Amino acid sequence: MTDPVAKLPSELDQLPDRDPEETAEWAASLDAVTKAAGPHRAAYLMRRSLQHAEGAGIALPKLLESDYVNTIPTSAEPEFDGDLEMESKITAWNRWNAAAMVTRGARYGVGGHIATFASAAWLYETGFNHFFRGKEGDGSGDQLYIQGHASPGIYARAFLDGRLSEQQLDNFRQESGGDGLPSYPHPRRLPWLWEFPTVSMGLGPLSAIYQARFNRYLTNRKIKDTSNSHVWAFLGDGEMDEPESTAALALAAREQLDNLTFVINCNLQRLDGPVRANFRVVQELEGAFRGAGWNVVKTLWGNAWDELFQLDTTGALIRRLREVPDAQFQTYATRDVAYIREHFFGAEPALVELAKLLSDAKIAECFYSSRGGHEARKVYAAYRAALEHKGAPTVILAQTVKGYTLGKGFESKNANHQMKKLSIDEFKGMRELLGLPIPDSAFEDGLVPYGHPGADSPEVRYLQERRAALGGPAPARRVHAVALPQPEERAFKALYKGSGKQEMATTMAFVRLVKDLMRDKETGRRWVPIVPDEARTFGMESLFPSAGIYSPLGQTYEPVDRDQLMYYKEAKDGQILNEGITEAGAMADFIAAASSYATHGETMIPFYIFYSMFGWQRTGDQMWQLADQLGKGFIVGATAGRTTLTGEGLQHADGHSHLIASTNPASLNYDPAFAYEIAVIVKDGLRRMYGPDAEDVFYYLTVYNEPKQQPAMPEGVEEGIVKGLYRFKEGTPAEADAPRLQLLGSGTAIHWVLEAQELLAADWGVTADVWSATSWGELRRDALESDEALLRGEERVPYVTQALSGAPGPVLAVSDWMRAVPDSISQWVEQDWSSLGTDGFGLSDTRAGARRHFGVDAQSVTVAALAQLARRGEIPASKVKEAREKYGM
16 A cells, blocks of 8 residues: 555655654554544544643644634533622623613614624623732732723623713713713723723734733833733634734744733624634634644533534534534524524434434524533633643633624624614513513613612622622723932933034934933833834944843843844843834834833833834824823834935835824824934923823824934023924024025924025025924914814914014925925914925935935025015015026926
């Protein structure tokens, strides 16, 4: 007989076989079993052998998939630590009130989602009663990432607990009156309850991984012992298609984050249909997670299936479950028993015989409702297994029915995500199913009533006692505001005095400032430097030996540059989070650090430095997540602007991040030109974010990689720097009646403007005052606030109007950003306004070539200034033409 394996090349062909005869005997035995008992028996024996080898400590590659059955059999389930009957009553009230809240809200057309929580109710209730640690016990408690569409169920439980009123439930999705509930988990809108915004799907799982990792970071750096904190992320199987959902699985396994559990609600449906219509999403997810190094616990079937598995002496049932696609299984949950007998059990004779032993009621129970995610004991066993597993994170794949207990009109229907209400008759049917004591008279006004057993009922007492034992209410967000002292002035003064004749890029100035601030005795250890990659590009290599790069393993190798002054040093207590090529991961780091003041009661000062093009454009959704989570810190877009990054071209040339950043109300955006401006902005940022009157904002600074001499700080400019505009250099008129104008420049554009000031004076007899516009965004924010004040009857003049009031001539604003950025303040400037910017796609060139291409170099600024004056009739139009020819334009 020809050995079929011999035909296929394998990595085993490269290994020496010291006993080919023994190897042939094993292969022959397998062939014999296959011939005598069939391939399924042979496969079973192989898997048993692998399981035995693993138990004996023999190192072998793991299989990525197991059969479509529960990981923990009923016989191995731990004793249930609770009153199941009582918890069933609590869950029934929560199901009812979640559906009632959304249905009542449908009167106002505000919508809501019912089916997600209906499928996941036991996944949450089991956790709340037995596992989720609150913030009133030891440590920080657990961190809960709640699936966004399940929020009605969480509100329902808070109502039962007395934390929410009926009026608040009736204001679900109606927040403008001040006593409403946000549609999804939003800390900014309901900051005492929600910790993490999760409904931008995919960001929850990514953030949960980095939150678990940051917990370890705090412990290893001896800032806070977080060893009792566990991160629970509740996710949908459809959500796992988002690339962010699985982007960091390997990191979690690599760093052995056994303080992390993913609970994936596998109801087999996404928003508009099956997640894997022709495939099996549970098996796919199992392979992905197991391959990444996670511990996988499948909780698929309820107790009703035990009888079926015991009757399956041939393995036919297991094989059938493994081959049925998800969409077909969804159909089984909606069809009659006769259909299931024909289409499921009729697939092969052994199943037909098995089905003869089953009553219609048993088949209906198995296929309509008996899922692992709907049974508290199954969920309890999975959670206990997750907490007891050490050395790797755990994912629980819990199968449920979407819309469970909502009736046949909802359960497993493709449209159930969009269905916003139940009829009165459907509620009455749900009442009977759940066994709730709600009389028909409660429906007389045509509205479904809320249900509550009473504040002193056994159900509420049980719920509250359970939460008290676990450390208080959950979910919950607690802020223990402790202002940080201002750092010593020495670090800032180093930048105030300028660089003398030495040239220094503003990127380097920022890094130098932070390096000095990290030495501060009081606050230095609270800085969290974060970089996705290319730390050396940003001049951060000087931090490597002194601060160290965080690694939970320390440094297990000798670095190749060990003999150099700035060698690559990893340490278990390292301060730098150097993430490699993952801006999304770095932002997740930042969010965890930026909200640590609430999550752990430990204020940290993160700064995240990156290519500016790969910030708001690439991870802008996470910037909004940061704002939603009330995070604080410094986001630094380095190598900023459209023209400063020589040679890189379109994909690296950022001329628009300030425009995108301006859309976020929590982001304070600055484009400093000089080192001293950076010092003033950072100092004020530390006050605003971490001082006694701390604000829930974060800073976006853009810095440049273009070396320039850094001037010393003029006197009295601090207020203008913070507010966004001050006059940096006043022009000296050549003649008393010389034409005059105002040149505004931000960031690196200040240097083109200063050169243009000289050209205008020397070549054309025109006087220009130069202003440094440190923040177009803050100027606009102040102006908008002034407009709002006028609507309230308050007289208030915008700062930009005040600053430029009376300044002679027109205004020309110049930046390395698209013109919409400076133009955002034009309506509040009383002078004639014009702007220059870098609209369009970037390109590869020298700085000079790129600036000439976009028309923002000094010569272009000069010509544009002359054109403004010519339009006003202050100089002849011929001078504009003459200037173009003179400068080769």
